[in-house]
Amino acid sequence: MALKKAELMGADLAEVRAQALVAESIRADNGVLKEFSRTLRAGIGIRVLYSGRYGFSATNTLSREAVLKAVENAFSAARASEEEVKLSERPSLNDRVEADVKVDPFKVPEEEKVDLVLEANKAALQVPRIKSAVTSLGAFEDFRRVLTSDGADVAVKVTMTGFAQLSVAMEAGVMERMHDSDGAVAGWEYLKSRDWVTFSRDVSATAAEAVGASAPPAGKFRVIADPKLIGLILHEAFGHALEGDLVYSGASVLTGRLGTQVASQQVTIVDEGVVSGGYFTPYDDEGNRKGRTVVVEEGTLRSYLTSRATASALGTPVTGNARAQDFASPPIVRQTNLYMVGGDWSLEEMMEDIDYGIYLTGRGAGGGEVDTAAGTFTFSVGPSRIIRKGELAEMVRGVVVSGMVLETLKGVEAVGKDVKVRTTVFGGCGKEGQSVKVGFGGPHVRIKEVTIGGR
Numbered sequence: 001m002a003l004k005k006a007e008l009m010g011a012d013l014a015e016v017r018a019q020a021l022v023a024e025s026i027r028a029d030n031g032v033l034k035e036f037s038r039t040l041r042a043g044i045g046i047r048v049l050y051s052g053r054y055g056f057s058a059t060n061t062l063s064r065e066a067v068l069k070a071v072e073n074a075f076s077a078a079r080a081s082e083e084e085v086k087l088s089e090r091p092s093l094n095d096r097v098e099a100d101v102k103v104d105p106f107k108v109p110e111e112e113k114v115d116l117v118l119e120a121n122k123a124a125l126q127v128p129r130i131k132s133a134v135t136s137l138g139a140f141e142d143f144r145r146v147l148t149s150d151g152a153d154v155a156v157k158v159t160m161t162g163f164a165q166l167s168v169a170m171e172a173g174v175m176e177r178m179h180d181s182d183g184a185v186a187g188w189e190y191l192k193s194r195d196w197v198t199f200s201r202d203v204s205a206t207a208a209e210a211v212g213a214s215a216p217p218a219g220k221f222r223v224i225a226d227p228k229l230i231g232l233i234l235h236e237a238f239g240h241a242l243e244g245d246l247v248y249s250g251a252s253v254l255t256g257r258l259g260t261q262v263a264s265q266q267v268t269i270v271d272e273g274v275v276s277g278g279y280f281t282p283y284d285d286e287g288n289r290k291g292r293t294v295v296v297e298e299g300t301l302r303s304y305l306t307s308r309a310t311a312s313a314l315g316t317p318v319t320g321n322a323r324a325q326d327f328a329s330p331p332i333v334r335q336t337n338l339y340m341v342g343g344d345w346s347l348e349e350m351m352e353d354i355d356y357g358i359y360l361t362g363r364g365a366g367g368g369e370v371d372t373a374a375g376t377f378t379f380s381v382g383p384s385r386i387i388r389k390g391e392l393a394e395m396v397r398g399v400v401v402s403g404m405v406l407e408t409l410k411g412v413e414a415v416g417k418d419v420k421v422r423t424t425v426f427g428g429c430g431k432e433g434q435s436v437k438v439g440f441g442g443p444h445v446r447i448k449e450v451t452i453g454g455r
Contacts (some may be wrong), residue, residue: 001064003149005071006048013049013087014071014149017285018042019327022106023140026113028121030132033114038106045327046070050078054085054309058328088311090288090318092151099280101159101187105139108188113137116191120200124167127204129211132168135200137161137191138183138425144285144327152287158280160185160437162425165200169207176397178207178364178383183425185280206364209395210383216396216452221357222413223401223450224350227420228362229381231440234269235338235429236370237377237405239440242271242295242303243321243333243431244310246372253375253406254301258316262301263409268341269296271305273320277421278337278439283320285331290320295338299410307333325434332432337423340442343415350414350446357387358452360401378402400453408447416443 006014020042027035043060044067055078057070121135138161145155162183169176180203184190225233241252248255254262263269273281273290281290286308295303304314307322310333322331351359364382371377379401386393421441428435 002067011048015047016147017045018145020143026117026137028117028135043327046074048074052084053078053081056330085309086312087308088318094153096155097282098157099185103188105161105188120196123197124200124204129169129208130204131170134166136164146287154283154287160425161190163196164426165203167204167207169211171211176207176211180363181424210397213395213397216399218453220449223358223360224446225360227441229360230442230445232362235440239335239338241372242305244304244306245333247304248313251373257301261299263299264412265299266415267412271338273336275337279423279437281336284322285324286322288320293319323436329434334436337439339421342417342419342443345414345416347444352390354387359385375405402451411448413448414446419443
């Protein structure tokens with residue numbers, strides 16, 4: 001109906017995206033159940049290419065009249081747009097894909113979910129020095145279908161579950177907040193497979209130890225970054241610089257660098273739609289297949305991340321990275337699961353010849369600042385440890401790392417075997433007011449020199 005209406009109105013291309021989402025959130029705060037909510041949302045987003053310009057509109061009213069009105073509104077937006085768009089060709093695919101789920105989380109008794117959250121929250125509060133604990137369980141089911149006038153018709157259903165813990169420790173007027181979450185594209189079977197009581201207690205134990213720790217020494221040090229932190233740095237400081245819209249506009253340090261060395265020869269980085277531990281993105285929100293895109297191969301920049309429009313503008317292939325927060329948002333260029341490929345080193349081998357350095361962790365990492373055009377970054381990382389004579393020593397807190405991302409990647413000396421990609425049901429990656437689920441990770445990585453400070 002919507003496609004036919006758009007074609008009759010003269011669209012060069014019409015794209016219809018339907019979505020149905022159900023999400024559940026359970027939260028306990030200091031031993032008290034504070035939230036048990038379930039959200040249902042459905043709607044249709046319509047984008048048309050008319051006279052070389054995109055227009056977008058959406059509706060959550062699914063009547064014939066409302067959908068046809070959304071098509072007309074998309075044309076009005078296209079006529080008002082001043083940005084000309086050309087699209088790269090892509091194969092027109094027809095597919096239905098569903099992530100593997102063994103136990104539907106929405107069919108599990110509510111009491112079982114609440115009991116799990118309250119039990120974990122109680123365990124987190126029992127750790128000495130802990131003054132506050134917030135424990136959360138989340139789940140969602142997201143169905144999306146994309147139909148286009150050039151023949152694409154793909155549907156993807158994703159179910160995801162996860163658990164999160166925030167603990168606050170205090171001692172002698174000093175406060176330390178520690179948070180962590182784990183999630184998987186899976187059903188209730190994932191939550192049943194983990195010991196979340198121990199998980200929450202461990203988060204509290206780290207906060208309790210960190211509140212008594214000292215700040216790190218300031219200066220430049222050899223470091224080892226754990227898989228979560230290297231994934232975070234790659235995603236924020238490097239991955240966004242790969243996104244085709246930023247590359248084309250010149251707001252990326254990687255503009256014009258295809259085929260050049262941007263990292264150590266030990267570094268290979270991939271953006272992949274379906275990978276163990278990551279978010280499930282076999283197709284993007286334009287209906288493009290998202291496979292395995294090698295963006296850095298043995299230190300050399302091989303690819304950017306693109307939509308149909310940015311691929312055309314850059315003269316590069318369509319990589320399947322056009323993603324939208326929901327039906328009410330137009331697709332923009334986003335990462336899927338960006339991670340560093342593993343190498344040959346064990347953690348023990350990386351540490352053994354470090355006389356003095358720092359083992360940096362991503363668990364509990366805070367916010368940061370990234371300038372994709374300059375290639376600079378500053379991050380607050382989690383409670384970390386001094387490496388002394390090849391061994392892990394005392395904990396340090398309030399650690400801040402900063403540097404130039406290309407210099408940092410060129411300083412990679414060793415890449416571990418232990419690759420881990422992770423995602424989360426809580427929050428997502430933000431850009432242009434939209435938030436999408438992503439995965440990130442890698443192995444342990446040793447870097448020759450990183451600037452360390454304290455907060």
